[in-house]
Amino acid sequence: METNFIIAGFGGQGVLLAGTVLANAFMIEGKNVTWYPCYGAEMRGGTVNCEIVVSDTEVSSVHKQDTDFALVLNQQSFDKFVQRVKSGGTIVANSTLVAESRPRSDIKYVFAPMTKIANDMGNGKVTNVVSLGVLSSVCKIVSKDFLAKGVEKVLGEKKKSLLPLNLKALENGAASLALV
Amino acid sequence: MTTEKVLIKGNYAIAQAAVNAGCQCYFGYPITPQTEIGEYLSGKMQELGRAYVCAESELGAINMVMGAVSTGVKAMTSSSSCAVALMQEALSYAASDELPVVLVNVMRTGPGLGYIYPAQGDYNQAVYGGGNGDYKIIVLAPSTVQECVDLTYRAFYLAQKYRNPVILLADGLLGQMMEPASFGEYPYPEVDVSGWALTGAKGREARKIYSVAPDEKKQIQHIYDLHKKFEVIAENETTYEEFNIDDAEIVLTAFGSMTRNIKAAMNVLRSKGIKAGCFRPVTLSPFPHNRISELALKGKDFAVVEMNMGQMFKDVKYAVDGKSKVDLINRPCGEWLSVEEIVAGVERVMQGGKAYAANI
Numbered sequence: 001m002e003t004n005f006i007i008a009g010f011g012g013q014g015v016l017l018a019g020t021v022l023a024n025a026f027m028i029e030g031k032n033v034t035w036y037p038c039y040g041a042e043m044r045g046g047t048v049n050c051e052i053v054v055s056d057t058e059v060s061s062v063h064k065q066d067t068d069f070a071l072v073l074n075q076q077s078f079d080k081f082v083q084r085v086k087s088g089g090t091i092v093a094n095s096t097l098v099a100e101s102r103p104r105s106d107i108k109y110v111f112a113p114m115t116k117i118a119n120d121m122g123n124g125k126v127t128n129v130v131s132l133g134v135l136s137s138v139c140k141i142v143s144k145d146f147l148a149k150g151v152e153k154v155l156g157e158k159k160k161s162l163l164p165l166n167l168k169a170l171e172n173g174a175a176s177l178a179l180v
Numbered sequence: 181m182t183t184e185k186v187l188i189k190g191n192y193a194i195a196q197a198a199v200n201a202g203c204q205c206y207f208g209y210p211i212t213p214q215t216e217i218g219e220y221l222s223g224k225m226q227e228l229g230r231a232y233v234c235a236e237s238e239l240g241a242i243n244m245v246m247g248a249v250s251t252g253v254k255a256m257t258s259s260s261s262c263a264v265a266l267m268q269e270a271l272s273y274a275a276s277d278e279l280p281v282v283l284v285n286v287m288r289t290g291p292g293l294g295y296i297y298p299a300q301g302d303y304n305q306a307v308y309g310g311g312n313g314d315y316k317i318i319v320l321a322p323s324t325v326q327e328c329v330d331l332t333y334r335a336f337y338l339a340q341k342y343r344n345p346v347i348l349l350a351d352g353l354l355g356q357m358m359e360p361a362s363f364g365e366y367p368y369p370e371v372d373v374s375g376w377a378l379t380g381a382k383g384r385e386a387r388k389i390y391s392v393a394p395d396e397k398k399q400i401q402h403i404y405d406l407h408k409k410f411e412v413i414a415e416n417e418t419t420y421e422e423f424n425i426d427d428a429e430i431v432l433t434a435f436g437s438m439t440r441n442i443k444a445a446m447n448v449l450r451s452k453g454i455k456a457g458c459f460r461p462v463t464l465s466p467f468p469h470n471r472i473s474e475l476a477l478k479g480k481d482f483a484v485v486e487m488n489m490g491q492m493f494k495d496v497k498y499a500v501d502g503k504s505k506v507d508l509i510n511r512p513c514g515e516w517l518s519v520e521e522i523v524a525g526v527e528r529v530m531q532g533g534k535a536y537a538a539n540i
Contacts, residue, residue, distance in 0.1 A: 020358070024187050027360045035187070035358035039213065039296070060444030060519050062357055062437070 001056050003141060004064055006081055007131075008049035009073030009094070014128035017154065018071070019050035021132060022142070025150030026054045029143065034062045047076050054141065071135055072098065073114065073127060082107075092135055094127065110138050112176045118169060126169035133173020144174050185360040190328045190350060191216035193361050194284055197332035198256055199224055200366050203282075205231040205255035207244040209263065212296040213352035214286035217258040231255075242267040242274075242283065249280050250389055252377025254336050258284035260352075261302050262293055265310060271345055272311025275406070276391040278376075280339035284332075284348045286355040289513040298352030299513035300436060303491035306347045307465045314403050316410045318346040318417070319465040323439035325359035331462070337368035342413055343376070349464060351487075353516060354437045414466035421460045422471075424450070428457025430530060431475060433496055434485045435461055438516060442485050445522035456526065464492070472499035481505040483526050487513060507534075 005022065009015040019035050026033040037050040051067070053059045066089075070081040073094040082103055085091050090108040093100075096115035112134045118127040129151065136144040151166045188196075195217045198206070206225055208218040218234065225232035231248070235241035241257040248255035259267065264285045274281040285306060289299040306319045318338050320331040328350060335346040378387055393399035423443060425431065430449075432442040439460045449456035459475070459482075461468050476482070481504050484493040493508045500506050509525035511517055517525075528534070 020187065023358060027185060027187050033187075033360065036353065037356060039352075039356050058440060058443065059359075060447075061441045061516060062353060063516060065518055065520075 002053060002060060003055075003068045004051060004053045005069045005071060005135075006049055006051050006067045006084065007071045007073075008047060008077035008081055009128075011043065011046050011048045013073045014125065015048055015073060016050050018128035018132055019052050021129070021147065021150040021154050022135075023052050023150075024153045025143065025146040026052070028149045028153065029146045031055065032057065032059050034059045036062045047074070047080070049077065049081070069135070069139055071131055073131060075099065090138060092131070092138060094131060110134070110177070112173070114173065114176075117172050117176055121165070121169060121172065123165060126166060129166045129169040130173035130176075133170040134176055135173075136170075137174045137177050144170060183362045183364050185362045187358050187360055188325060189216060189356065189358050190322075190325045190354040191286065191356070192220050193325050193328040194258070194332050194348065194350070194355075195220035195224070196363060197329040198282075198336070199228070200363055201333050201336040202254050202366065202370075203230070203256050203336065204253040205233075205245070205248040207233045207235050207241040207248070207255070207257050208259065209235050209238050209241050211260045211263045213288055213298070213355045214258050214260050214284065214350075216355070217284065217286075238263045238266040239270070242270040242281070245281050245283075246270060246274050246277070246279050249339075250277070250378050252373035252379060254280070254282070254340070256282035256284065256336075258286065260286050261288045261290050261299075261305075264302065264305065268305070268310030269312075271309060271317060272313055272315055273391050274345045275311070275315035275317060276313065276402070277389050278343040278406075279345065279389070280343055281345040282335050282339050282348070283345065284350065287349065287351040294513075296352065297514045298354075298356075298487070298516070300351055300438070300487040301489075301491070301513065302349065303435070303464065303486070303488060306349045307467070307495070315406065316344075317465060318342070318344055318413060318463065319349050320346065320462065321349045321436045321464050322354060323435075323437055323460065324361075325354065325357065326361040328354060329361050329363055333366055333368060337371070338413075338417060340371035340373060342409060344409070344413065349436065351436055410466070417463060418466045418468050418470075419462040420468040420471060421458075421462060423458040425457040425459065425475065425480075427455050428480055429455040430481045430483055430526060431457045431459045432483050432485055432522070432526065433459045433472075433492070435464055435492055438485055438487060441516060441519055441522060444519045445485075445526065448519060448523045449526060454526070454530070461492075467495050467499070469495070469499040472496060473501065473503070476500040476503035479504055481507075481530075483507045483509055483529055485509045485517060485522055485525075487511055487516060505529075
């Protein structure tokens, strides 16, 4: 069983870091996982994305045409990746920056105001971690507990002081859909 | 050092493995997609009191490596495709001088400046070389981030063991991706270099390392000796991996990070009732010609899957020598051939069609 995720947004929204947290969570859970970024002549404010593939067996290919889940944090990413979601797949969008629309009828849509949730916590920078919380509530194989361990691992000793804020962001993201 | 798994980029894995292997000096010049190797070592080598030089050019870097390794220490440089092209003259000298140079090439797209997309177009450059004269380089091709670690260790060991340059041939996909890997300890013994290294002639006769050969007889012997040495390397060090080969009718063959895609394609083909197997050379030079010949004599066909216009394809054809059918499934660069494209390509060639350049 293999599942892939694309996480996309503006450069600076922390999408590569969100992908790193997700990949670490899968690794800690004992699964096979790969993380592959778009890389190129990128600039701040441009769009950026990374792809995570998780599998019970060896990962088949690191970079795929289409995706089971797209987690998109801005409008450009929504417009681009809504076309790359597999039929029956899910797009999870940051409704603070993405207009709610449903251009295809064969995929599922989840909208959550991720940037607003982060801003309400007093720190817009945790939008990326909020988004992972939202993802954990709509995707069975993404575990909030392992995401918490992933966040801890990525922050490491140096940035341990930021752990409580990030764990709260994860919780608030996961709880956000229940509130809607 | 620990056996704990860490999620790490291929480039950083190569850099940390070089540190663990005892690399005392790194010389390099930045180029995408391998710049993280130099970035990582710029800090790490200072911390450890080892040497790091951001060279003025790739020519400078490879020649600095030659100087460093001639004193018996382990040293390396890393670069990518069009910049590795600049180092070819030095590789010819290093092979003739029998210097244990370690060069990492994280391939991007060529020819010319090309671009930073991943590709596998430097197979010929690495295996056959762009330097002058009759020389051979050891070429190792990792397929996963774990192998970026394992084969970096092996590169340092083989370079000193045989006093021969070694290229670690990775690609942009492998350099940029992250995957869990563990480092463990450097698994090879230290090689005694005291018999040849230039360490100062106090108390012994002076040594010289040079490649100028004004004596014809000696030069003939030198070339024979280099090639005899490479025969020993081929005998001892040729390595490959194979999967489901015994009953296979068609053998998917790839090197480097394409390996995982052909393994997945093999599983899909098997589920459709097609007896597919996989073969993957770990050492591109020495190349596992003998094993491929054996498999061809058993009547197994080959489908070579690579991200270039058919470079390893020629080596497979040479080894098969007309005993069975060899087809090419390829794209020149960019997005790796997907599992679906490979499966479709294999089905086409099995029906006698062409799968040449899947995209055109």
